[in-house]
Amino acid sequence: xxxxxxxxxxxxxxxxxxxxxxxxxxxxxxxxxxxxxxxxxxxxxxxxxxxxxxxxxxxxxxxxxxxxxxxxxxxxxxxxxxxxxxxxxxxxxxxxxxxxxxxxxxxxxxxxxxxxxxxxxxxxxxxxxxxxxxxxxxxxxxxxxxxxxxxxxxxxxxxxxxxxxxxxxxxxxxxxxxxxxxxxxxxxxxxxxxxxxxxxxxxxxxxxxxxxxxxxxxxxxxxxxxxxxxxxxxxxxxxxxxxxxxxxxxxxxxxxxxxxxx
Numbered sequence: 001x002x003x004x005x006x007x008x009x010x011x012x013x014x015x016x017x018x019x020x021x022x023x024x025x026x027x028x029x030x031x032x033x034x035x036x037x038x039x040x041x042x043x044x045x046x047x048x049x050x051x052x053x054x055x056x057x058x059x060x061x062x063x064x065x066x067x068x069x070x071x072x073x074x075x076x077x078x079x080x081x082x083x084x085x086x087x088x089x090x091x092x093x094x095x096x097x098x099x100x101x102x103x104x105x106x107x108x109x110x111x112x113x114x115x116x117x118x119x120x121x122x123x124x125x126x127x128x129x130x131x132x133x134x135x136x137x138x139x140x141x142x143x144x145x146x147x148x149x150x151x152x153x154x155x156x157x158x159x160x161x162x163x164x165x166x167x168x169x170x171x172x173x174x175x176x177x178x179x180x181x182x183x184x185x186x187x188x189x190x191x192x193x194x195x196x197x198x199x200x201x202x203x204x205x206x207x208x209x210x211x212x213x214x215x216x217x218x219x220x221x222x223x224x225x226x227x228x229x230x231x232x233x234x235x236x237x238x239x240x241x242x243x244x245x246x247x248x249x250x251x252x253x254x255x256x257x258x259x260x261x262x
Contacts, residue, residue: 033262048212050127059189068113068117068120071113074106074109078138079138079141081105082141085099085102086099086146087149099204103197136164139197153202153221163231167235188232188237189237191230192228196227198223202219203224205220
């Protein structure tokens with residue numbers, strides 16, 4: 001199978017990446033200059049981490065990791081804000097538009113989080129787990145609020161939330177085993193996340209009128225139905241992959257176990 005081609009970043013993405021890379025380069029240059037100017041000010045163990053013995057600073061890698069963690073925390077913080085704005089409805093008038101805008105912004109930070117993590121080589125099991133957890137909290141919270149105001153079907157919301165909780169639990173079981181096995185997101189998982197984000201944004205905003213007359217569905221309801229179908233297909237694909245992981249682990253445990261005495 002040929003290797004997957006890397007997506008070409010947009011102009012805005014390129015500008016953001018270059019700004020962060022230039023900031024990291026300036027920071028690393030300042031560190032080198034400080035170490036050359038005051039080599040005796042730092043103990044040997046921390047010369048790569050501080051300007052002097054009294055002022056400890058982070059390395060560029062640690063700053064990048066802290067920035068990515070901050071993006072993840074920001075998504076979690078936005079969850080109750082988006083829920084409150086959805087429940088507020090049209091009182092005040094700007095609540096619905098602001099809720100849709102904040103949710104779209106949170107979804108965009110997820111894209112930049114993954115892109116920068118790969119660009120800065122800051123991918124880790126813990127980081128992937130926190131990023132996935134933040135996404136699930138964002139989607140689950142928004143769906144709960146949409147069901148409360150009648151903008152989403154409780155059946156489709158239940159399917160989406162149940163899938164997210166089950167997969168999150170299975171990923172936790174695999175990670176807790178500590179045997180180095182990492183179940184990475186698949187194309188179905190990425191498609192599921194994108195369709196869910198689009199469906200929730202449309203459900204918050206609800207543009208246009210029902211398709212097919214007064215008894216028809218709104219555009220967001222059709223997209224939410226597609227999101228439910230893609231979620232089920234993604235769950236089936238994940239269960240198949242988790243099943244293979246557990247089978248391999250079971251076979252390995254059987255081979256390691258001593259044979260019973262005759």
